[in-house]
Amino acid sequence: MCLAISCAIALPVALYLGHIGKGGAFAVNISNAGRAVPTFAVLVVLMLTPLGKHGDVPTIIALVLFAVPPLLTNAYVGMREADRHVVEAARGIGMSGWQLLGRVERRSPSR
Numbered sequence: 001m002c003l004a005i006s007c008a009i010a011l012p013v014a015l016y017l018g019h020i021g022k023g024g025a026f027a028v029n030i031s032n033a034g035r036a037v038p039t040f041a042v043l044v045v046l047m048l049t050p051l052g053k054h055g056d057v058p059t060i061i062a063l064v065l066f067a068v069p070p071l072l073t074n075a076y077v078g079m080r081e082a083d084r085h086v087v088e089a090a091r092g093i094g095m096s097g098w099q100l101l102g103r104v105e106r107r108s109p110s111r
Contacts, residue, residue, distance in 0.1 A: 001060065002060055002063035002064050002067060003067060005060070005064050006063075006064050006067035006068050006071055007071060009064070009068055010067075010068045010069075010071035010072040010075065011071060011075050013027065013072060014027075014071070014072045014073075014074075014075030014076040014079065015075060015079060015101065017076055017079075018075065018076045018077075018078070018079020018080050018105070019079060019097070019100070019101050019105060021080070024076050024080065027072060027076065028072065028073050028076055028077075031068065031069035031072045031073055032069060032073065034065065034066075034068070034069045035066075035069050035070075039062065039066055042062045042065060042066075043058060043059065043062045046058035046059075046061055046062055079105055082104065082105040086104055087100060087104055087105060090103070090104045
């Protein structure tokens with residue numbers, strides 16, 4: 001459940017930022033700063049808040065917070081590593097933004 005929530009948050013943001021090519025470095029830097037926070041400390045803080053009385057909610061929130069940064073970073077880098085010549089050729093033959101995203105950028109082979 002935590003991974004599904006994390007994917008629902010991080011992947012659309014990373015795909016969008018990777019596709020437009022703006023603001024991605026800022027998002028990656030912010031998400032990497034989130035990796036420096038100790039997991040146990042966040043869990044303890046969440047347990048001490050009113051959310052701590054609601055069963056598994058603090059644990060789910062903590063796990064989502066720590067799963068989003070690597071998902072966001074790696075999905076963004078994967079989108080930006082698409083060969084720019086192939087992307088420009090796809091634009092040249094008239095592909096829409098959605099077609100570029102689904103057919104070219106997402107499936108581009110790694111170097």
